[in-house]
Amino acid sequence: MYRKNLFIFIIFLAGFILNVISVQIVSSSFKDLQGALGASVEQISYVMSASLIAEVIIIPFSGWLARLLSTRVLFLISISGFILSCLGCALSSNYFSMVLFRGLQGFFGGAMLPIMTSSIYTLFDKKKIPFILSIAATFGVSSIALGPILGGLLTQYYDWRWMFLYNIPIGIILFILAFFYIDLSDKEKGLFKKIDYQGISYLAIGLISLLLFVEEGEKRDWFSSNFILFTFSTSIISLLLFFYREFTTKNPVIDLNIFTNRNFSIGCINVIVFAITLYVPIFMLPIFLGEVKNMDPIDIGLIISAMGISWMVSGPFVGKFLEITGARTVVVIGSSLIGIGTYLQTVITADYTLNELLISQILKGIGAQFLWIGNQYLSLSAVGVNAIYNAASLFNLVLRLAAAISIGFASSLLIKWKTQFLSAISDNGMGLIGNNSFSSSNFFLFSNNLTNSESNNMLFLFYSERESLIMALNKISYLSMWTTLIPIVLMFYIKTNKRSILY
Secondary structure: HHHHHHHHHHHHHHHHHHHHHHHOOOOOOOHHHHHHOOOOHHHHHHHHHHHHOOOOOOOOHHHHHHHHOOOOHHHHHHHHHHHHHHHHHHHOOOOHHHHHHHHHHHHHOHHHHHHHHHHOOOOOOOHHHHHHHHHHHHHHHHHHHHHHHHHHHHHOOOHHHHHHHHHHHHHHHHHHHHHHHOOOOOOOHHHHHOOHHHHHHHHHHHHHHHHHHHHHHOOHHHHHHHHHHHHHHHHHHHHHHHHHHHHHHOOOOHHHHHOHHHHHHHHHHHHHHHHHHHHHHHHHHHHHHEEEEEEHHHHHHHHHHHHHHHHHHHHHHHHHHHHHHHHHHHHHHHHHHHHHHHOOOOOOOOOOHHHHHHHHHHHHHHHHHHHHHHHHHHHHHOHHHHHHHHHHHHHHHHHHHHHHHHHHHHHHHHHHHHHHHHHHHHOOOOOOOOOOOOOOOHHHHHHOOOHHHHHHHHHHHHHHHHHHHHHHHHHHHHHHOOOOOOHHHHHHOOOOOOOOOOO
């Protein structure tokens, strides 16, 4: 039975990996996609965020869908939809079709995340969970940081379309294996008659509006825009209606009472910290490496993936460490290492060496493994088997929602703080920039045709923009660094009332 369950879990894990890599695979190839799709700099960010937004919509419902359809049927639908949407992405010839299929890719792929997470606790007994967790984190969650290098390699040596095409043969193999070997008939009869259509509608509208508010806020000057006012109001009203509905209906689509479990609630807070310290650097570092260091997609991918590789290598050791010391110690070590790694990225300069970046990335990768394994174990081990699908869905929802919101706010802060720093540098530079409308990228193109004074102005503008970008990135890292103290403090409030759990 153990071997059979392990094989089923590996199928789930492989689907999870395909989806996780697909979210981040485009991050090192934005320039290539921008040219191929005819998209602006503002538009191209939706190629990544469309997948995240769609994931956030489907994840909270996936636990309920698993009970409604059975885990087997839901996984088969998810992997087949994921394959078709990957084909659609590869065949896209314009920005709008790409965003559509990236959204579908995230929608179908997102349902596989809670399936994998919940299977750890439904297929295995408590003694096996630390080992299975280490497998999931080693080969699954750590693959988040491997997407950029894979995308860079496929784009540079083949074509950007291969970032999506490679999923198709692997997905077909997983579909065949799942069809013949997964026999989890955990469908709840009668659930079709108890579908909470109102709850589903309220949550879907609320989440979409919230994410559009975060994504578009800075671009539309926040509350001076009618669109932002509309999305903000819609998200607040819809989410309030959702909470009221779920607490008063007999058959809620999501059981929010799980948050009365203190350890689960603490775990959700910690996973927000995890998302801030993981996803924001994956989004921000390529900007520094591309704009300041002028690196190609492969080199950018290598730097980003250093975190993923160290994360992957440390996985088996962290699982064993959890068995020896308990999960709280593992969480404290993880938060501390992430904090140190993040601190090293608060002092980045234009002369910062790649070796220095690698050290910080490695520390963050090892720390992320410790924090993820320890935190997930504390959050979900004490949840009953009957509630695990619901808990796993909410846990993954918090992760993805925190990732999408933190990336959106980080992007907004980057624009805001870069502008502020550029203004301060210009003022201190005695107005050398003046009303010059040239961008730094034009300096080397026009400098030969300029007078000495104009050339000095252009040179000053070039360095001002570069330094203001670096200063803004450092400030964002500094802000995120302090969040790593939160999990350490919360470990003092973990309930330790079950002897079978490794606290």
